[in-house]
Amino acid sequence: MINLENVSKTYSAGTRALQGVSLQIEKGEFVFVVGASGSGKSTLIKLLLKELEPSSGVITVNNQNLSRMKRRQIAKYRRNLGVVFQDFRLLKDRNIFENVAFAQMITGKSKDTIRRQVPAILGLMGLGDKMRFFPNELSGGEQQRVALARALVNKPSILLADEPTGNLDPKNSWEIMELLDQINKTGTTVVVVTHNREIVDEMQKRVVTLKQGLVVSDEQKGGYNYGKN
Numbered sequence: 001m002i003n004l005e006n007v008s009k010t011y012s013a014g015t016r017a018l019q020g021v022s023l024q025i026e027k028g029e030f031v032f033v034v035g036a037s038g039s040g041k042s043t044l045i046k047l048l049l050k051e052l053e054p055s056s057g058v059i060t061v062n063n064q065n066l067s068r069m070k071r072r073q074i075a076k077y078r079r080n081l082g083v084v085f086q087d088f089r090l091l092k093d094r095n096i097f098e099n100v101a102f103a104q105m106i107t108g109k110s111k112d113t114i115r116r117q118v119p120a121i122l123g124l125m126g127l128g129d130k131m132r133f134f135p136n137e138l139s140g141g142e143q144q145r146v147a148l149a150r151a152l153v154n155k156p157s158i159l160l161a162d163e164p165t166g167n168l169d170p171k172n173s174w175e176i177m178e179l180l181d182q183i184n185k186t187g188t189t190v191v192v193v194t195h196n197r198e199i200v201d202e203m204q205k206r207v208v209t210l211k212q213g214l215v216v217s218d219e220q221k222g223g224y225n226y227g228k229n
């Protein structure tokens with residue numbers, strides 16, 4: 001499903017953010033990516049989103065070689081990826097329903113579909129009674145659940161989360177992680193970049209650890225152990 005073969009990324013300033021990373025993630029896996037600040041985690045996510053090009057190596061997602069993808073195919077490719085970030089990235093002047101509906105409008109869904117699917121996914125995220133609220137009227141945890149609803153409404157095969165609990169307190173962090181776990185159990189492949197040691201240790205998922213752009217460990221049912229490397 002996701003395959004990196006000897007992938008390196010050197011930024012123009014000369015920083016070697018990833019150095020010969022090879023990594024395979026199968027359909028339906030749940031994977032944590034951990035590592036110190038600057039170890040290359042966000043670079044990895046940006047490469048998967050095709051926001052960046054690797055300096056060398058091959059990235060294949062859903063059998064598509066990202067380097068060979070034509071520019072006009074990129075938007076369609078990204079539609080099959082759900083993404084959430086630390087800072088939620090909601091449209092401030094749109095209510096919650098509209099924020100999620102927007103993701104469906106740009107993929108050309110009919111009004112009928114939007115009227116059915118947006119309340120359904122918001123209901124699943126526990127936000128059925130907040131659809132007319134604006135982002136600034138919600139807690140951080142609720143805003144991240146809106147971002148999750150928006151990421152999932154088009155039923156992506158892969159969900160990428162870059163520090164999704166970075167701005168949340170422990171209770172809200174656990175709620176988001178439990179939602180990610182549920183989403184994974186429906187068959188979605190989930191890749192989560194995080195600094196949250198407690199959650200990684202508790203959830204016993206696959207853990208890929210980066211250090212200075214290298215994969216230094218990759219463990220099934222792993223823990224948050226980069227401090228030990």
Ligand SMILES: Nc1ncnc2c1ncn2[C@@H]1O[C@H](COP(=O)(O)OP(=O)(O)OP(=O)(O)O)[C@@H](O)[C@H]1O
Binds near residue numbers: 016
């Ligand atoms: N656009 C850029 N231009 C130049 N260097 C960059 C750029 N983006 C990241 N870097 C550098 O690449 C390295 C890896 O950065 P990256 O953001 O992937 O790390 P990270 O593991 O996600 O860190 P954090 O946990 O702090 O988010 C760092 O040394 C960073 O300074």
